[in-house]
Amino acid sequence: MAMTSxxxxxxxxxxxxxxxxxxxxxxxxxxSGRYAxxxxxxxxxxxxxxxxxxxxxxxxxxxxxxxxxxxxxIPAGTAPIALEPGTAARIFTGAEIPEGADAVVLQEDTExxxxxxxxxxxxxxxxxxxxxxxxxxxxxxxxxxxxxxxxDIGLLASVGLDxxxxxxxxxxxxxxxxxxxxxxxxxxxxxxxxxNSNRFSLAAQIRALGMNVLDIGNLPDQPERIxxxxxxxxxxxxxxxxxxxxxxGEEDHVRGQIASRGTLNLWKxxxxxxxxxxFGEVRGTPVFGLPGNPVSSWITFALVVKPWLIKxxxxxxxxxxxxxxxxxxxxxxxxxxxxxxxxxFAGSGxxxxxxxxxxxxxxxxxxxxxxxxxxxxxxxxxxxEGDWLDIVPISALLSPEVA
Ligand code: AMP
Ligand code: MG
Numbered sequence: 178m179a180m181t182s183x184x185x186x187x188x189x190x191x192x193x194x195x196x197x198x199x200x201x202x203x204x205x206x207x208x209s210g211r212y213a214x215x216x217x218x219x220x221x222x223x224x225x226x227x228x229x230x231x232x233x234x235x236x237x238x239x240x241x242x243x244x245x246x247x248x249x250x251i252p253a254g255t256a257p258i259a260l261e262p263g264t265a266a267r268i269f270t271g272a273e274i275p276e277g278a279d280a281v282v283l284q285e286d287t288e289x290x291x292x293x294x295x296x297x298x299x300x301x302x303x304x305x306x307x308x309x310x311x312x313x314x315x316x317x318x319x320x321x322x323x324x325x326x327x328x329d330i331g332l333l334a335s336v337g338l339d340x341x342x343x344x345x346x347x348x349x350x351x352x353x354x355x356x357x358x359x360x361x362x363x364x365x366x367x368x369x370x371x372x373n374s375n376r377f378s379l380a381a382q383i384r385a386l387g388m389n390v391l392d393i394g395n396l397p398d399q400p401e402r403i404x405x406x407x408x409x410x411x412x413x414x415x416x417x418x419x420x421x422x423x424x425x426g427e428e429d430h431v432r433g434q435i436a437s438r439g440t441l442n443l444w445k446x447x448x449x450x451x452x453x454x455x456f457g458e459v460r461g462t463p464v465f466g467l468p469g470n471p472v473s474s475w476i477t478f479a480l481v482v483k484p485w486l487i488k489x490x491x492x493x494x495x496x497x498x499x500x501x502x503x504x505x506x507x508x509x510x511x512x513x514x515x516x517x518x519x520x521x522f523a524g525s526g527x528x529x530x531x532x533x534x535x536x537x538x539x540x541x542x543x544x545x546x547x548x549x550x551x552x553x554x555x556x557x558x559x560x561x562e563g564d565w566l567d568i569v570p571i572s573a574l575l576s577p578e579v580a
Contacts, residue, residue, distance in 0.1 A: 180447040183480060183515055190456065191484060194463075196322075196491035197415070199345040205334055208325050210387040210577065211343035212492045216321040219336040222309035227274040228253075230304045234265040234287060234294060235278035238301050246293040251275065265294055274305055281305055312336060322493025324387070324577040344491035349383050350414035351376065352393035352406055354422040354431055355469065360395065374542060375420045375474045379467070382478050383418075386486060386577045398422065404434035411439075411462035416489065418482065421469030423453045431466045435459060447556065449514040450539035451477045463489075470539035476517055476551070476574075484580040494580045497573040499553065501565045505530030508560035515556055519548035520568065531568060 200214040229235065236245065240263055248264035251257045257275035260266055265282075266275050274281070281304035288295040312318070318336065319329050325341070333341060358373040359366055366372070373395050380390045391414050396403050403422070410417045422431035423443070432455055435441040439459035446454050450473040455466030465482050467474045487494055505523060520531035531552055535544035551574070553567040554560065573579050 178443070178445050180514070181444045182447050186444055186446055186454070186481060187484060190481065191488055194485055194488050197344055197347060197489060200342050200491075201345050202340050203343050204340050205330050205338070208330055208333075208341050208343060209327055211325055211341075211346075212387070212487075212490050212577075213319055213321055213323045213325055213341060214344050214491060215342045217318050217333060217338060217341060219312045219314055219316050219318055221336055222314045223312040223335050224306055224308055224310070226308050228306050229268045229270055229272050229274060229281045230306050231281060231283050232269050233284045233304065234282045234296060235260060235268040235274055236265050236280055236282055236296060236299060237262060237278060238280050238299050241282075241296050242298045244290055244292050244295045249275070265296060279305075320493065322491055324487075324492055324494065326578065346388050347415040347486065347490050348389040348391050348413070349486070350391040350393055350410035350417045351379050351383070351420070352403075352410060352417070353379075353395045353420040353469075354398060354403055355395065356398045356428075358395045374471050375467075375469070378471065378475055378542075379418065379420060379478060382475070382483070382575065383486075385575050386483065386490070388486065388490065398428045398430060400430040400434055403430050404438050407431075407434055407459050407464065408438055411459040411464065414462060416486065417459065417462060417464045418478075419455075419464065419466045420474050421467075423455045423466040423468055425453075431455065435464055435466060439464065446477070446481070447514040448476070448480065449512055449516045450537075451480075451517075452514075454481060468539075471542045472519075472545050473539045475542075475545060479574040480517075483574075487577065487580050492577065492580075494578055497569055497576075497579040499567045499569055500550075502529055502531050502568045504552070504560050504562055504564045504566050505532040506560065507562055508554065508558075511557045511559050512554065513556055516554040517551040518554060519544045520552045520566075521547060521549045531566060 245265040247267050248261045250267045251272040252269050253271035260275040260277040279301045280299040282296050282299050353376045359370045361372050383390050393410050396406050419431045422429040435457045441457035444454045453468050457464050467477050519534045521534050523530050523532050534547040550568045550570045
C-alpha cells in the first residue's frame with residue numbers, strides 16, 4: 178500500500194466533515210473552553226466615556242502652567258459636572274473626564290499650595306483613556322468557532338453580555354484492544370501483560386479539547402467482541418476512537434471489524450511515529466482506529482484526529498505555531514517519512530537549542546512526557562548541530578485553540 182502524506186490525509190479528512198449543528202446557551206461562568214456558535218457584537222463602546230488613566234488633576238491645557246483652584250472631586254464611579262474654566266478637578270484612575278477638560282496631570286507632578294494646586298504645562302489628551310479605545314460599538318467581539326479563552330470571556334463581560342451560544346460538546350467513545358493490557362489499579366502484571374496507558378492519555382487528550390469521553394474500556398483480541406463493542410459505541414457516540422489492532426498482524430481485528438460492520442479506509446501515513454491509521458464509519462458514526470504504540474497513538478491523535486474533531490465540534494482554529502530553534506543534535510540517517518522528534522529546550526533566547534529527550538521509539542512514552550515540543554523533520558532531511566529546526570510546542574499539539 179502506498180504511503181499517504183500527513184497533509185493529504187488531513188485535507189481528505191477535513192473536506193468530509195461539517196460542524197455539528199447542535200448548539201446551546203451557556204452563561205459566561207460556563208463558557209471557558211467552549212466553541213462559540215455565534216459571533217457576538219458589542220452594543221456599546223468600551224470604555225463608554227473618556228476616563229482618567231492615573232490619579233491627578235483634570236485640566237484645560239490652555240490654562241497651564243498655573244496655580245489653579247480645585248473646583249470638584251471626581252472619584253471613579255461618580256458623574257462629573259463640566260469643568261469650570263480656570264480651575265482643576267481632582268480626579269482618580271478610572272473616573273470620567275469632566276466636559277471641558279482635555280488632559281490629566283499626574284498627581285506626582287503637582288504641588289499643593291494655599292490657593293489650590295500648582296500644575297506644569299500639559300499636552301492635550303495626556304493620561305486620558307478615550308471612549309471606545311478598547312471596543313467600538315457594533316464591533317465583532319469574537320469569531321464564530323473560537324474556542325473561548327478566559328480573556329475572551331472577560332471581553333464579552335466588558336460589553337455587558339452574560340451568556341453566549343456555543344456548540345454542545347461532542348461525545349467521543351474510546352476503546353482500547355489487546356489481550357496483554359491490564360488496567361491500572363486491578364493488581365500486579367501477570368507474565369506477558371503491560372498496563373493500559375493509551376486509554377488514559379487518549380481520554381485526557383480528548384477532554385483537553387472540551388469534549389466528553391465515553392470510555393468503553395479494553396477489549397480482548399476477539400473479532401466478534403470488538404465488532405459488537407464498535408456497534409454499541411457507534412450507536413451512542415458522535416465519534417468512536419479505537420486504539421491498537423490496526424496493523425497487519427493476525428491479532429489485529431479492529432481493521433477487519435470496521436470493514437465488516439461499516440466502511441473502512443486504511444492509510445499508511447508517511448509519519449514517524451505513526452503510520453497505520455484506520456478511518457471509516459460504523460452505523461453512520463465516524464470511527465478512527467489509532468495505532469497501539471503509545472507515542473504513535475498520541476501523535477496520530479494530535480496531528481490527524483484533533484483537527485477533525487475540532488472542525489466537527491464547530492471550532493475554527495489557526496494553524497499550530499512552528500518556531501525556528503537551532504538543533505543541538507545530529508541526525509545522519511534520513512527517514513522516508515515525515516518525522517516528529519521529541520525534544521526539549523536548552524538555554525534561552527539567541528543561544529537556545531533543542532536536544533532529543535531520549536529514545537525516539539514509538540513505544541517510549543517517557544521521552545514524550547519529558548518533551549517540550551516536537552521537531553518536524555521532512556522526509557529525506559538530515560540534521561547537523563546548529564541547523565534551524567521547525568518546532569511545534571507540545572502545548573500546541575494538545576491545545577483546542579490551534580491545530
Ligand atoms: P497493536 O497496534 O495492537 O499491534 O499494538 C502495538 C503495540 O502497542 C504493542 O506493543 C501493544 O502492546 C502496545 N499497545 C497497544 N495498545 C496499548 C495500550 N492501550 N496501552 C499501552 N500499550 C498499548
Ligand atoms: Mg494489539
